[in-house]
Amino acid sequence: MSLDILQMVLVTVLTAATPLILAAIGELVVERSGVLNLGVEGMMVLGAAAGFAVATETGSTLLGALGGAGSGLLLAALFGLLTVGLAANQVAAGLALTILGLGLSGLVGAGYVGMKRDPAPHLHLPGLTDLPGIGHLLFGHDAFVYAALLLVAGTWWFLWRSRAGLSLRAIGDDHTATHALGLKVRRIRFLAVLFGGACAGLAGAYLSLAYTPFWAPAMTAGRGWIALALVVFASWQPLRVAAGALLFGGATVLQLHAQAAGLGLPGQLLSAMPYLATILALVLLSLGRRRGGSPAPAALGRVFAPSR
Amino acid sequence: MRLDLLPRARRSPWLDLLSPALAFAAAVLIGGLAVAAFGVPPGQAFLAYFVAPLSEAWSLQEVALKAAPLALIATGLAFCYRANLWNIGAEGQVVIGGLAGGWVAIAAHGSEGATVWILPAMLLAGTTAGLAYAMIPALLRVKLGVSEILTSLMLVYVAQLLLDYMVRGPLRDPQGYNFPQSVGFDEAARLPALMTGESLHAGAPIALLAVLLATLVLARTLFGFEVRAVGASPRAARFAGFSDARLTLAVFAISGGAAGLAGICEVAGRIGQLQPEISPGYGFTAIIVAFLGRLSPPGILLAALVIAVTTIGGEGAQIDLKLPLDLTRAFQGLLLCLVLGADVLTRYHIRIVPGGAGGGALP
Numbered sequence: 001m002s003l004d005i006l007q008m009v010l011v012t013v014l015t016a017a018t019p020l021i022l023a024a025i026g027e028l029v030v031e032r033s034g035v036l037n038l039g040v041e042g043m044m045v046l047g048a049a050a051g052f053a054v055a056t057e058t059g060s061t062l063l064g065a066l067g068g069a070g071s072g073l074l075l076a077a078l079f080g081l082l083t084v085g086l087a088a089n090q091v092a093a094g095l096a097l098t099i100l101g102l103g104l105s106g107l108v109g110a111g112y113v114g115m116k117r118d119p120a121p122h123l124h125l126p127g128l129t130d131l132p133g134i135g136h137l138l139f140g141h142d143a144f145v146y147a148a149l150l151l152v153a154g155t156w157w158f159l160w161r162s163r164a165g166l167s168l169r170a171i172g173d174d175h176t177a178t179h180a181l182g183l184k185v186r187r188i189r190f191l192a193v194l195f196g197g198a199c200a201g202l203a204g205a206y207l208s209l210a211y212t213p214f215w216a217p218a219m220t221a222g223r224g225w226i227a228l229a230l231v232v233f234a235s236w237q238p239l240r241v242a243a244g245a246l247l248f249g250g251a252t253v254l255q256l257h258a259q260a261a262g263l264g265l266p267g268q269l270l271s272a273m274p275y276l277a278t279i280l281a282l283v284l285l286s287l288g289r290r291r292g293g294s295p296a297p298a299a300l301g302r303v304f305a306p307s308r
Numbered sequence: 309m310r311l312d313l314l315p316r317a318r319r320s321p322w323l324d325l326l327s328p329a330l331a332f333a334a335a336v337l338i339g340g341l342a343v344a345a346f347g348v349p350p351g352q353a354f355l356a357y358f359v360a361p362l363s364e365a366w367s368l369q370e371v372a373l374k375a376a377p378l379a380l381i382a383t384g385l386a387f388c389y390r391a392n393l394w395n396i397g398a399e400g401q402v403v404i405g406g407l408a409g410g411w412v413a414i415a416a417h418g419s420e421g422a423t424v425w426i427l428p429a430m431l432l433a434g435t436t437a438g439l440a441y442a443m444i445p446a447l448l449r450v451k452l453g454v455s456e457i458l459t460s461l462m463l464v465y466v467a468q469l470l471l472d473y474m475v476r477g478p479l480r481d482p483q484g485y486n487f488p489q490s491v492g493f494d495e496a497a498r499l500p501a502l503m504t505g506e507s508l509h510a511g512a513p514i515a516l517l518a519v520l521l522a523t524l525v526l527a528r529t530l531f532g533f534e535v536r537a538v539g540a541s542p543r544a545a546r547f548a549g550f551s552d553a554r555l556t557l558a559v560f561a562i563s564g565g566a567a568g569l570a571g572i573c574e575v576a577g578r579i580g581q582l583q584p585e586i587s588p589g590y591g592f593t594a595i596i597v598a599f600l601g602r603l604s605p606p607g608i609l610l611a612a613l614v615i616a617v618t619t620i621g622g623e624g625a626q627i628d629l630k631l632p633l634d635l636t637r638a639f640q641g642l643l644l645c646l647v648l649g650a651d652v653l654t655r656y657h658i659r660i661v662p663g664g665a666g667g668g669a670l671p
Contacts, residue, residue, distance in 0.1 A: 038457065042641075078645060087313055087656065088648040091394050091457065092599050096648060099596065100641025106634025222465055229458045268473040275462040279448075282459065286452040294453075305313040305656060 003133040009253065010137050014145060015211060017242075017249030019044075019203040021148040023227035024234070024241045025155050026199025031231055032159060033192035034172035034299035038094025039079055041224025042101020043072040043200035044207075049109035051205025052215040056112060061120045065144070065205045071108075072201020073194050075101055080193035084186050087305040102218060109215045120144060120210040144206040149242075151199070156238040168192060172297035175304040185304060200224065222275065229278045233285055235295040244281075251277050313656035323654045328602060330653075331646035332614070339639050348629050356629055357621035357636075367624075369508040371616045373578060376515035377402070377570040377587075379612035381594035383515075383522045384566025386603040387559040390526075390539040395560055397445065397460030398567040399591025400467035401438040405568025406575040407471050409434030410582040413497035413575075414479055414490050423496045430497060430572055438568015439561050441467065446560035450553040456560075464591070472584045479582055490582035499577040511573035518566060522605040535559065567591060593619075596644045615640060 023040055030037050050071035055064025079097050082088040120142040123129065129139040159165040171178045171185050179185045203223075208215045226248060234240035255270045289295075339357075340350035361367045381398050388395045409430040416426050445459040472488075481491040499509040526532035538545040538555055546552070575586055597615050601608030622636030652658065 082645060082649050085311055086649050086652040088651060092389075092595075093645065093648050095396060095595055096599075096641055096644035098641075099592065100638055100645060103634045103636070103638030103641050107632060107638060110632055110634070222462075225458065225461050229462070232455060232458065266473050266477065268469040272466045272469045275465045278462050279454075279459050282454045283448060283452060286454050305315065 007133055007137050011140070012253050013246060013249045014137075014141070015249075016252045017245040018145050018148045019206050019211065019223055020227050020230060020245035020248055021152060021242055022144070022203035022206060023200045023224060024230040024245060025148075025151050025238060026196035026203075027227055028231050028234070028236060028238060028241055029155060029159070029168070029199075030192050030196035031300055032172045032236060032297055033168050033189045034175055034297050034302065034304075035083060035189050035193055036090045036094065036301040037076070037079055037083075037097070037193060037196055038091060038228065039075065039097025039101060039224075040196075040200050040227050041220055041222065042098035042105075043075045043197050044101075044204040044224040044227075045105040045218060045220045046075055046101040046108065047072040047201030047204025048208040048219055049105035049112075049204075049215055050201070052112055052115075052117070052208040053108055055117060055205075055209055056115060061209055062143075064209050065120075065202060068205025068209075069198040069202040072197040072199070072204065074197070075104075076193050076197020076200070079197070080190045083303075084189045084193060087303045089303070090301050098224075106217055109217065112215045113217070114214075116214050117209070119213040142210050144202075144210050147202075148206075152238050152242045159238065164188075169297070172299055175299050175302070179304075179306055185306070189304075200227075203227070226274060226278055229282060232296075233278075233281050235285075236297065248274065248277070312659040312661055313652065314659060315656055316654070319654055324602065327650040327653045328600065328607075328647050331650040332643065334646050334650075335639060335643040338642060339635075342635065342638075343631065346631055346635075348631060353625060353629060353631065356625040356631075357618055360624050361617045361620040366507075367620060369506060370620050371613065372508055372512045374616035374619055375609075375612040376512040377574055377590045378594050378597045378615060379609050380515040380518050380570040380573070381563075381567045381590060382597035382601065382608045382612060383519050383605050384563035385594055385598045386522070386601070386605065386608060387526075387535055387562045389598055390603050391535045391555055391559050392539050392542065393449075393556055393559055394457045395442060395445065395460050395563045396457055396595060397442070397462075397464045397591070398563060398594055399587060399589060400460070400464035401441050401564045401567035402571035402574070402587045402591045403464075403467040403471050404441040405434035405438035405571030406586045407467075407474060407571075407582065408437030408568070409572030410490065410493075410575045410586075411474075411479065413493040414582070416497065417491050417494060426494070426497050427499070427576065430576055431569065434572025434575075435565045435569045438571060439565040442560045442564020442567070443557070446557050450556050456556075468585075471582070471586065475582050475584050481581075488584050492581045493576065497576060498580055499573060507578070509573075509577040511570075511577045514569070514573060516609075518569075519605045519609050526605065531558070567594075593640065596640050599644055600647055 023044055027037065027040055047068035051064045051068025054067030055061050075097060079093055082093045083090045122140055122142050125139050129135045159169060167183050168188055171183060171188055175185050204220060207219060212219065230241055230244045230248065234244045251274060255273045258265065259267055259270050340354065343350050343353040361371050381402065385395060385398055412430045412433045413426065441463065444463060445456040448454040448459050449456040475490060476488045479490045481489060499511055502508045502510065526535065534550050534555060537548065538550060570590065571587065575582065579586060593615060597608055597611045601611035618636055618639065622633055625631040626633050
């Protein structure tokens with residue numbers, strides 16, 4: 001019995017962590033290539049709106065997810081054009097993307113406020129899913145959760161076991177030297193930015209298609225920013241991103257339970273917990289890293305404009 | 309095809325003016341297409357967004373009321389952004405400034421002696437509180453190397469929740485039928501109207517004064533030179549002996565103080581009490597304003613007016629033309645994107661190399 005309760009808690013933690021994993025893994029690849037895209041929140045919220053709109057119009061959750069990822073990718077393409085193509089300031093362009101994404105999501109989602117859809121279907125393997133204690137945790141999720149976990153593994157493999165991943169990391173550490181070596185710095189960065197946008201869009205689509213499942217304006221509620229913090233928190237390592245996201249997912253679930261249990265704490269304090277926890281995590285991390293260099297990609301956020 | 313960027317040896321003052329104008333024209337053009345997609349004639353929408361707000365006395369006042377906090381906050385942010393420091397939590401500093409200043413007014417509510425000193429005390433409390441709140445990300449950056457971008461943004465959510473708690477809890481009006489709002493401020497605790505019976509209050513001249521002061525500080529003082537030098541060349545500035553830590557604290561203090569002042573001006577001017585929401589995102593819009601104004605105070609004043617006109621125009625267009633409010637926000641985001649893109653004209657010669665597939669190729 002208690003095993004089942006534990007399983008239920010773990011399942012909710014995993015679902016709360018999934019959007020963070022998706023968005024943060026995408027941003028991790030972008031930052032590993034040396035580009036800082038602060039527009040995650042904007043791409044995510046547009047993905048939520050577009051994903052819900054496409055899914056409602058076509059009746060297909062899969063097409064909705066693809067629509068969400070595609071909308072994030074399009075917005076990221078604009079960012080890539082500005083920062084990688086035209087050497088614009090990355091911080092400012094990322095903020096612009098957030099504002100643009102919030103506005104566009106309002107336009108896209110205007111006709112869908114208050115609508116409900118069935119949540120994305122959950123896997124059900126007869127026998128396996130019904131296993132007591134672990135069945136639902138291992139075999140009972142929707143496709144987004146499995147996609148997120150596959151993405152973590154795939155990204156880890158790509159960054160540390162493939163030649164292209166090595167190039168990407170090298171470019172993120174020194175764009176001048178890698179450019180001189182003949183690596184296509186701007187092309188690879190642009191592709192990384194597109195990948196990050198698609199991941200953020202998919203994370204948004206997960207929120208509106210599986211997690212809630214409905215569309216509400218600004219429903220991402222700062223998750224894009226928490227994903228950005230997770231990348232720092234995880235020292236730009238994919239597996240640590242997953243671990244950090246689970247930690248934050250756990251904190252979110254804990255906060256919801258505390259609110260329901262009525263501990264006598266003001267609800268606003270509990271709602272502020274994820275944000276305070278993010279700050280605390282960043283502080284603890286830097287305290288633990290007083291000695292030694294920063295693990296951040298060395299060229300992160302720096303403008304690159306090759307003259308030849 | 310390949311896009312090459314060759315750095316310009318010198319910046320041309322003409323291009324400095326031309327590039328934001330070009331970006332604005334492009335944004336208006338794209339906005340026109342978007343409006344047409346909503347079935348509204350672009351000409352009619354243009355009149356609603358850009359001309360109608362300037363055509364009547366009351367709407368001109370509304371423009372000034374919106375532009376004042378934007379200009380004030382963005383002027384403070386310009387110091388940060390020029391020094392390559394990224395305070396993006398001005399919205400939180402606005403909220404904390406309004407909350408602290410409003411608290412003073414509520415504490416003095418109904419007491420006899422509270423007349424002359426109450427308003428200065430509120431403005432001081434608001435400014436100081438905004439400044440102190442901005443010190444959190446600044447100190448974390450200076451002492452521990454924590455990214456100021458993320459901490460300042462996270463503190464926005466915390467500030468909004470704190471205001472929400474205070475207005476529903478300790479600061480709620482006991483005779484307010486349980487509405488989440490404080491008592492209305494005394495007359496002495498309100499910013500005076502510039503003309504009797506009109507809505508425009510003393511917040512606008514305060515913002516103007518701040519813009520003027522910032523122009524002088526940036527152009528004429530050693531501190532202003534330091535800010536510009538660090539932004540233009542951090543390495544050279546370090547050789548010149550300018551301290552990173554001191555400058556970080558200073559520019560965060562300026563931007564936080566300006567945001568806090570804008571917050572209390574909004575509370576003591578237009579609103580006249582504390583509510584769960586006291587700013588319609590001024591702190592975020594001010595980021596657009598700062599870049600649109602090219603981080604120079606006079607440019608920021610102009611940009612604040614442009615953004616205020618489109619915001620007021622957007623409200624009018626929602627009523628008259630049934631155009632969604634989010635269109636305004638998307639337009640403002642797009643405008644900032646285009647301004648940043650057009651900025652490349654001022655810094656680089658652009659050369660398009662057809663057919664070339666060199667190292668700098670875009671896909």
